[in-house]
Amino acid sequence: MLTVSSVNVNGVRAAGPKGLTAWLAATDADVVCLQETRARHEDLPAALLAALDAHxxxxxxxPSGAARGRAGVAVLTRAEPEAVRIGVDAxxxxxxxxxxxxxxxxxxxxSLYLxxxxxxxxxxxEKDRFLATFAPYLALRREKAAAEDREVLVCGDWNIAHAEADIRNWRGNVRNSGFLPHERAWLTELYGAGWVDVVRGLxxxxxxxxxxxxxxxxxxxxDTGWRIDLHVATAGLAGRARSAVVERAATHGERWSDHAPVTVRYAS
Structure with a gap:
């Protein structure tokens, strides 16, 4: 099995001592996608770096170069990546x-932090400009991957709840960002173009x-929550998904982020 987890850490420096470092040491994931890390390499805590190295x-x-202490994404892999690309061609x-x-x-x-x-x-x-840029980028990425016989998985905080089932208080949020009609339609179009919402499929x-x-x-x-942390995959990989769980903390006090890791196991 290939196990992939994704979580918005709400600041890696704050989350580390509250439980992130321990979670990374314990997880059996092969790949972990992190969002809202809010740190450059020189800002990463020594304890976190030591844990990554040890495991x-x-x-x-x-990281975000323009606004230090904001945004930031990362991918952790057990195997060394063959190639790395940052940004979306804009x-x-x-x-x-x-x-x-x-x-x-x-x-x-x-790893995406929309x-x-x-x-x-x-x-x-800003969000709408990103959506306008990201959709054609994903279309090209999917075409290129198909030509290379490669699957693609985009994990992260998509900041859009697609359907009423994805947000507990949907009636109170119909005019709020994250549940706006044009944002939901953008996701609908993306799924119609061949991308698959893996967790919803399971x-x-x-x-x-x-x-x-x-x-x-x-x-x-x-449990008045939103389902906005998604695994969005090409169809071949989505068809290999076997289980999906949200690693929800047992109590409010045990949370180390306002998000929980979303972990999916895919058949190899």
């Missing part, structure tokens, strides 16, 4: 810490499983 992880980090996102992909034998795995918008602000404009017809819960109120305790 045989190869780190590919793509100047605005070349050094934004939003996307990185690595090549493994027969497989490209990417911008989180706010309606009526420049942040939503959990059809149910609410969730949610992967993000606000720190405010009792959202976590009441």
């Amino acid at each position: 045989g992880w190869h780190l590919t980090l793509a 100047a605005e996102w070349a050094d934004a810490g939003r996307y990185v992909e690595v090549d493994l034998p027969g497989l490209t795995v990417a 911008p989180n918008g706010t309606v009526g602000t420049p942040r939503q404009d 959990h059809p017809g149910v609410d969730g499983p949610y992967s993000w819960w606000s720190y405010r109120g009792r959202a976590f305790d009441n």
Whole structure:
């Protein structure tokens, strides 16, 4: 089996001592995609680096060069990547810490941190520009992968809940970024073009499983969450998915991020 996990860590320096480092030491994943790392190489805690080295992880980090302490993505692999690519072929996102992909034998795995918008602000404009750029990038990536007989997996915080089943309080969020009609339509078009939402395929017809819960109120305790941390794959790889779980903390106090790892096992 090939096991791939993805999690938005909400700041790797903060998450490390709260449980991230221990989780990385214990996981049996072959690949881990991290988002919102908020750190450059020189900022990474020594304890985290020591744990990665001790457990045989190869780190590919793509921090935000423009806004230090924001965004940032990474991919951890047991095997050394054959190639690494950062950004999505557009100047605005070349050094934004939003996307990185690595090549493994027969497989490209990417870590994505799609911008989180706010309606009526420049942040939503930024998110919409990214969507406009990212869709054609993925189309080209899928075509290239097919020509190379290679599968592609894009894991990460997509910051869009696609359907009502992907957000507990969908009625209260129909005008909020992350559940806007044009954002949901963008995902629908992506799936119609051949990409597959792996977790939904393994959990059809149910609410969730949610992967993000606000720190405010009792959202976590009441499971008032969003399913926005996705494994989006080419059809061949999606067809090999055997199980998908959200590694939800047992209690609110044991959380080390407002997201939980989403782990999928694929047949080799």
